[in-house]
Amino acid sequence: MIKISKSNCLKAGIVTMLAFCSLDNIYAQRELTNVNSIYDEQHPVPHPNGDLYYSLGLHPQNIGGQQDLGDIWRSPKTGVSEWGSPVHLKGISTGGNDVVVGFTSENTMLVYHDGTSRKQGIHQYVLSGSTWAYEKALNMGSFRNNSRHFSGRLNEAGNIMVLSLESFGSYGNEDIYVSFLQSNGSWSSPQNLGPTINTYKQEMTPSLSKDGLTLYFSSNGHGTTGGRNIFYSQRLDQSWERWTAPVPLSDINSPGVELAYIELGDMAMFTTTQNSEGFGDILLISKVSIAAADTTEDPIYPEEEEAGPDMVNEVTQEINVGEVEEAVALDVKEVTPPKTPPVIIEDDRVSEPEKMVIGDITVLDINTLEEIPYTTSVVDESANTGQTEAGSVYSEDIDIRISAKGYFPQVLNVRVLHQMTEPIYLTPIVKGASIVLDDIYFKKGTSDLADDRSTANLQKIAEFLNDNPDIKIRLEGHTDNLGDPQLNKELSMNRAGQIRNFLVEQGISFERIRVSGWGGSRPVASNQTEEGRNKNRRVEMVIEE
Structure with missing residues (x-):
């Protein structure tokens, strides 16, 4: 789920047919009117049975309310290129940013959680009957996302993930990384795709073609003059660090924000704000034809930006817990729009410090869901020292460590704790973590x-x-x-x-x-x-x- 500049205008509620002409192609784009609402649809991922899963941001029914960056919603496939009214999947959503990464099978789904109530990382859910139940957190080595933004997708074979993170070795803001499934069931630490793909700006919503050779992504770099545009680049070898120079999909890019291009057989899907006044709409399009890359030529690499310092990663390991979704049907045509204008957010990391109060916190064992005793302390001791307690006031944007005997600690930003109403889950220390x-x-x-x-x-x-x-x-x-x-x-x-x-x-x-x-x-x-x-x-x- 990507945060985008918002407007208080409503989205169009009718089927929209748009024709974009170039010297070579004419692409007809069709809005998914049963899916799109007055809110922010982003990051669509199709289930093997054709149902559409996506993140819906700033919706009042989201777990975290109307400021929630994204809960998981599902729209059932009803016909050829047709999807029905969406259903809110509360059991796989949290009060923070939740993003479907992909499906390893019809019964197994991978979902990113930002750490608001579940540990930051990618988690696995399994289908039990008609509901999704929580199974475990994936072991992904040194996975760490220092940004509130996340996007990423699993390839069709289910053994490669491309991810947009701000992490170890990032050239600026969010970069694109790749992770590979290992023989023992874990995933490799995310590997940066290098400076041909990544710039000092933002690279987001990556996906791979069926053969794994073409990477699609969105960026406000690579010469983009406004919004974010979709680009493609082709891999030149097995290192995942040599790529052709990114080329914009100029026939579908607009002055707005285009994100999340993904191939669907002969079709493709992406999101745009072109006709939605700053909010994301999901559109269907004929797949763009791309010629194969000439792998005999070396790519041109731009000058590298200096990478920032590494940060300690958090531990991930397998957890077994049964948490069942609660499906709530929603008729998007009857949703009442917000009465107050949404806040325009260009870069949420540039903001003035404000006083934050830590309220009462409930900490639970992620396996048994039983309440456990805990302590809190300030991570940056230059900002404060010693133990914290409910009612403590902080004027700095600092991190707080939540610790419990026999559990791995969790570090959360004081701003998150200030707004948190749900429990915090800690994972027991287990052999092999x-x-x-x-x-x-x-x-x-x-x-x-x-x-x-x-x-x-x-x-x-x-x-x-x-x-x-x-x-x-x-x-x-x-x-x-x-x-x-x-x-x-x-x-x-x-x-x-x-x-x-x-x-x-x-x-x-x-x-x-x-x-x-x-x-x-x-x-x-x-x-x-x-x-x-x-x-x-x-x-x-x-x-x-």
């Missing part, structure tokens, strides 16, 4: 810690272990593949050992910490780029028992 310690830095070629920041972050790891005295961990050191393999293995072992020594000095029992060094034998990204090598140089903490 892991976290990448991205904020621990070493001096080049040594096992010596690089700075005070690294020491401070290790102190937080010691506090976590002191709060959970029954768990044992394994520290795994990794390097890139440059240099002598044996020396790399020794260096990775020494770095893991250095962290263990520090934790032991903080009072953690030596017997609770095992170490191993893998050198460059277990990369999570390509070693052909400096960005990939930076990701591969890491230490992971794995829960042993």
Whole structure:
């Protein structure tokens, strides 16, 4: 779900036929009148049976009310290129941003949640009868989204996801990443597609062609002069880092915002604000014909923007919980429009600080749904120190850590906590769960810690272990593949050992910490780029028992 500039005008409520002519093609675009409403339809994803799932933003029936960026809605297929009135899927929606990524089968769906009430990441639901039940969170390595925006889709084969995130190695705002299904059922850490695709601006709503060679995405970069346009680019090799220069789909782009182009056999679907006064409408179109790329030529790469610093990723692991959707039918023709003009939002990350109050918080075990005792603390201790409590007032845009003994902590922005009315769910610590310690830095070629920041972050790891005295961990050191393999293995072992020594000095029992060094034998990204090598140089903490 993408936030777009809003207007207080209503959408058109009739079937719209639009003809766009070029030298080569004429594309007829048809609005889905039973689906589109006066609100913001975005990110359509078809189910294998033809039903249409999508995110609907700013609707008063959404879980988070009219400021909710997107709940999941479904429109049943009623005929050839026809869909019926939508149904609100409350059981797979939260009070935050929810986006369907795709279907691995008719009975399995992948959904992104932004962390408002479920852990940030991509979650799996299974169809039980006529309802969707929660199954687990996907293990995606160092998955982390630092933006409130998210979009992404699963390929037709169900083994590749293309994702729009602001994450490790982003060139500016949201970039496009790729993740691959692994043999053990987990997914690889998202890999940035590189500077041919990604700019210092926003790249969003990616999807792949059936053969996996053509990438469609939207961007306000690549020479776009207004709104966001849809582009395509073709992959030149298996690295997923060499692409042809992006080309706009000029026959369907408009002065408004076009997003979420996806192929549907001989047809295609996308969203536009052209005739909806700032809100997204879903349109159907004949698929745009694209000639195959000439893979004998090297692509032209624009100058790289400096990547920002890495951030610690949150842990994801499998959880079994049965949460059932509640389907509520809605007749879009009878919806009453908002009486007050929506707020125009151009970039929600540029805003003045305001005072925020943390109210009473309910924290539940995500498996049993039983209430658990917890503590809260400020992540950035320069803004505040010590424990927080209900009624605490903050004038800074800071993060709050919610912790409980035997559970992985969750970090939420104080603005989210200020508005939150639903419980927070914490995940029990289980064997095999892991976290990448991205904020621990070493001096080049040594096992010596690089700075005070690294020491401070290790102190937080010691506090976590002191709060959970029954768990044992394994520290795994990794390097890139440059240099002598044996020396790399020794260096990775020494770095893991250095962290263990520090934790032991903080009072953690030596017997609770095992170490191993893998050198460059277990990369999570390509070693052909400096960005990939930076990701591969890491230490992971794995829960042993």
